[in-house]
Amino acid sequence: AQKVTQAQTEISVVEKEDVTLDCVYETRDTTYYLFWYKQPPSGELVFLIRRNSFDEQNEISGRYSWNFQKSTSSFNFTITASQVVDSAVYFCALSDSGSSNTGKLIFGQGTTLQVKP
Amino acid sequence: DAGITQSPRHKVTETGTPVTLRCHQTENHRYMYWYRQDPGHGLRLIHYSYGVKDTDKGEVSDGYSVSRSKTEDFLLTLESATSSQTSVYFCAISELGGRGNEQFFGPGTRLTVL
Numbered sequence: 043a044q045k046v047t048q049a050q051t052e053i054s055v056v057e058k059e060d061v062t063l064d065c066v067y068e069t070r071d072t073t074y075y076l077f078w079y080k081q082p083p084s085g086e087l088v089f090l091i092r093r094n095s096f097d098e099q100n101e102i103s104g105r106y107s108w109n110f111q112k113s114t115s116s117f118n119f120t121i122t123a124s125q126v127v128d129s130a131v132y133f134c135a136l137s138d139s140g141s142s143n144t145g146k147l148i149f150g151q152g153t154t155l156q157v158k159p
Numbered sequence: 160d161a162g163i164t165q166s167p168r169h170k171v172t173e174t175g176t177p178v179t180l181r182c183h184q185t186e187n188h189r190y191m192y193w194y195r196q197d198p199g200h201g202l203r204l205i206h207y208s209y210g211v212k213d214t215d216k217g218e219v220s221d222g223y224s225v226s227r228s229k230t231e232d233f234l235l236t237l238e239s240a241t242s243s244q245t246s247v248y249f250c251a252i253s254e255l256g257g258r259g260n261e262q263f264f265g266p267g268t269r270l271t272v273l
Contacts, residue, residue, distance in 0.1 A: 046201075075260045087249065087264040133201055137260045144209065145190050145253045145260045146217065149201035 044069045046136050048150035055124055056158050063119040063153045065134030071095075073139045076110065076117045077147065081131040090132075093117060094139070124157045131155075162186055163265040165250050171271045178237040180268050182250030184230075190253040191233040192262065193217075193225065195246040202249060208233055240272045 045068040055061045067076065078090040091101060093110050101108045105122045121128055134150040137143075162185030172178050182191060190209055194202040194217075204217030206225040214225050222244060224236045237244055250265040 048201075077261075079264075085247070085267055089261060089263070092261055135202075139260060143255060143260070144207065144215075145255045145262065146192070146204055146207060147194075147202070147251075147260075147262060149194075149203070151199055151201045 044071070044136055044138070044148045046134050046148050046150035048132075048134055048153050050153045051151070052154045052156070054156045054158065057126060058123050060120065060122050061124050061155065061157075063121075063132050063134075063155065065117045065119065065150060067115050067117065067134070067136045069115075069136060069138070071138045075137050075139050077135040077137070078108065078117075078119050079133045079135065081133065081152070083130070087133075090119075121155075124155075126157050126159055129155060129157045163250060163252055163263060165248075165265040165268050167268060168266065169269045171273065172240050173273050174241055175239050178240050178270065178272075180235040180248055180250075180270070182233045182235070182265055184233075184252050186252060186254075186263070187230060188252040188254045188263075189230075190255060191227065192251040192253070193223075193233070193235045194249045194251065195219065195244075196249060196267075197246050205235065205248075240270075242272050244270065245272045246270060 047066045074095045076093045080088040107120045109118045131152045135147040166181045192207040193205040196202045208214045208227040226234045248268045251262040253262045
C-alpha cells in the first residue's frame with residue numbers, strides 16, 4: 043500500500059532561519075510522482091512542485107529547494123531564509139504513474155510551519 | 160488559476176439530513192476527485208471520477224455517494240449526515256498525462272454536522 047509520512051507535526055522558526063520539512067513515502071510502484079502543496083491560513087491548496095520518480099535531480103526555485111532521494115524514499119523540502127509569509131501547512135503527496143494511473147493522491151498528515159518575525 | 164468552484168462554501172446541517180456538495184470546472188478535465196481534510200490525517204480521497212458516469216471509491220467512501228452526469232460537474236452526496244462527516248471538503252481536477260498527475264484544487268467547502 044502507498045503511504046506518506048510527515049513526522050513533523052509543527053515547526054516554529056524565527057524569520058530568516060532555514061527550515062527543512064521531511065517527507066518519507068512508501069510505494070511498490072516503480073513509477074510514481076511526488077508533490078508538495080502549501081495551504082496558507084486562507085485555506086486554499088497551492089501546488090508547489092511535482093517530481094517524477096525517474097528524475098532524482100534536486101530542484102531549486104528561489105528560496106525553495108527540494109531533495110529527492112529514492113534510496114531513502116524521501117522527498118524533503120527546504121525553505122532558505124524563511125519569511126512570515128511562509129507560515130502555512132505543507133503537504134507532501136504521492137501518486138502512481140503506471141499503466142493503472144488514476145491520479146489519486148495519497149497525502150501525508152501535513153506539517154504546520156510557523157515563522158515568527 | 161484553474162476554473163474550479165465549489166458550492167456551498169459553508170454549510171451547517173443536522174445529523175440525519177441529506178447533503179449535496181457541488182464541484183464545477185471550466186477546464187474540461189477528465190478526472191475529478193473529492194477529498195476530505197481532517198486534523199492529523201491530511202487529505203483523504205473519498206471518490207473520484209474518470210469520465211461522465213464513471214466513478215470509483217477512494218480510501219474513505221463509506222457514507223458518501225457521487226454522480227457525474229456532465230464533464231463539468233461532480234456531485235458529492237451524504238445520504239444521511241453524521242457528526243463524523245464534519246470536515247472540509249475539497250474538489251480537485253486533473254488531466255493526467257502531460258501535466259504529470261498535477262491536481263488543481265477548488266476553494267473547499269466547510270461542512271458542520273450538528
